[in-house]
Amino acid sequence: METEIHFRTATEEDLSSIVAMLADDVLGKERECYEDPLPLSYIKAFQAIVSDSNNELVVACYGNKVIGVEQITFTPYLTHQGGWRATIEGVRTLASVRGSGVGTQLINWAIQRAKERDCHVIQLTTDKKRPNALRFYERLGFKATHEGLKLKLDK
Template sequence: MKTELKFRLATEQDLDKIVKMLADDHLGRKRERYEQPLPDSYIMAFHAITSDPNNELIVACQENEIIGVQQITFTPYITHQGGWRATIEGVRTASSVRGKGVGTELIQWAIKRAKDRGCHLVQLTTDKKRPNALRLYERLGFKATHEGLKLKL
């Protein structure tokens, strides 16, 4: 990136841009609803996230424009001697900057944030239909050490 990225907690005013980024790819178009006004479900989720001290919705800004987003959840575990983990979810970059290093900077920032919060592990998942994301995470040192399963409800 030519301009240094700034990272900050998302505000409710950012929500429109965040949902637009989430909906702006081949998978997002199938599962998100970017419309005006935004569905209340996004607003309720935003308030649930921002009211929980173990959840952070982070935006990456280039000058005044939001060009990336990610959610980090900090979870205490009984395993690993009661250690904390950080889970990174919902990583997206604006289509105008994809392939330009924004995703790398987002994940590196999240890893540093996890260390700052005392986490011993950072975990994430990515859809198998996102091979570029998988390559990015592997390049950053993530290993596929476990088999992940999901059950849609």
């Protein structure tokens, strides 16, 4: 893949492509619902994200084609003397571009954006069922310094 990838804020027109990428892996197939039309829950979530100045949904594009996505949430904390953190979530690339450097460019873009927002740390999680993703993030300098816990809530 050529390196002429550009990044921009996602629009509602990108939502179908984004959900398709989220659903295109073993874990995503279990928890996402990619259909036409998309369930209203995705549209509501998208609207909440774009209306919050501390959330950014970013797409990587090759020409007009969306080939990657990530969400960055900026959170103020009292710890670290009132510092800000960036949390990276939902990083996905099209299956056809995996291994070509698009994911690295997405993460590097997020790191630069976190610096621009004066964050002192970037955090992310990856499912233990994705050992390749863990190795990917470690190659980019991320360290497993904390034990992360999640509690799934029943609806």
